[in-house]
Amino acid sequence: MLGEYEYLLLSATARLGGDAYGAAIREDIERVTGGPCSAGALYTTLDRLEQKGLIETWMGDPTAQRGGRSKRMVRVTAKGAREAAAFYRTITEASKGIVWKPSTGRARS
């Protein structure tokens, strides 16, 4: 099963579609979570997901906006999409009938 951060990364990649690359994914994760996303966490997780066959990455063309450096482009594979869907189903199922109450630190069923 995927880890939480792996799911966030797969979701951001799927949302960004053809524009998914390191900096864009990082910004998307920061927007969704409201917290910082380090470059180290991002790139080591990309490596791990690629090793598992859940994403594909390749180097894009260099751009002037990036000081003439290339982007590491990312795409979710079919296997990655299946794993993300399974993770989503599990979390949705596990959350059924529960309303979290952050103010009291408790849940109500």
Add this chain to the structure above:
Amino acid sequence: MKSWITNWVASCLSHADREAVLGDAAERGTPVLRDVLSVLLWREARGWTTAPPWIALLTLVLPLGFVLSLVARAWAAGFAGMFWIYFNNWTWVYLTNPGARYDVLFDFVAPTSLHIFCLVLWSWTVGCALRVLSRRAVGSNAALLTGVVLVATLGTTTMGMLNPGNAVVFSSAVYRVGIPLIARIAFVLVPMWCGAVSENSAGWWWTAGRTAATATLIGVTFGQVAGVLVSGWIPTNAVQSHFGSTMFRLATRFQGWWAVLPLLFPLALAWPSAYLLIQARRHRLDLA
């Protein structure tokens, strides 16, 4: 200065990583050094979740760091004595007198060159072995090895430094501390890091030649390296004021089964090149 440090740290990343991380930082306007260090540290930390970095730590970093530190310090003390003789007391007679010329060549230049060559070759081989064995955590293992090389001799001295006849040489901090430190940095740490961060893998014949050279040099200096464990690592708080009684205590240090220990000391230096030879042989068979 900061940009020089950033470029140097970024050079530890692969080309693809460097492009992606530096480009992302330029695009987002985030501090480049922080992003590069973040990627490096995460990569290193992830490497330690596998067995090879731990094997490298136990079989290369700790034993070889100790051996290289002791041998470099002991031989550097020898360099220091010779430097003092020939540079602090320079006279042209050293070159004009045939007997003195012979001494300069065979008591100073030849043994010093041999020792420097041995240290550079052995340290470079250890760096290469670290890179092959622990590729994913080579930076942290090389940093740990640097620490071991620098601290292994703290609180200890050598027989040469204790000898009252050498007191005039080692009363100077330059000879007592400076030259041994410079020798460890220049002839151990720099070659070790060069081997560790090099991206080129040596071929079969080159590796075989290096193994033969390492084995030959271990054979040539076997007695000297084994002797370092006896005379090159004397705890300072155990030193007695009387040199003769200290020598007697050292002479009785390795008795019975313990007498084998100094003999294992130089053999430890053969392990990294033997490992590299086995790996190169395996690679060659895979290609065949």
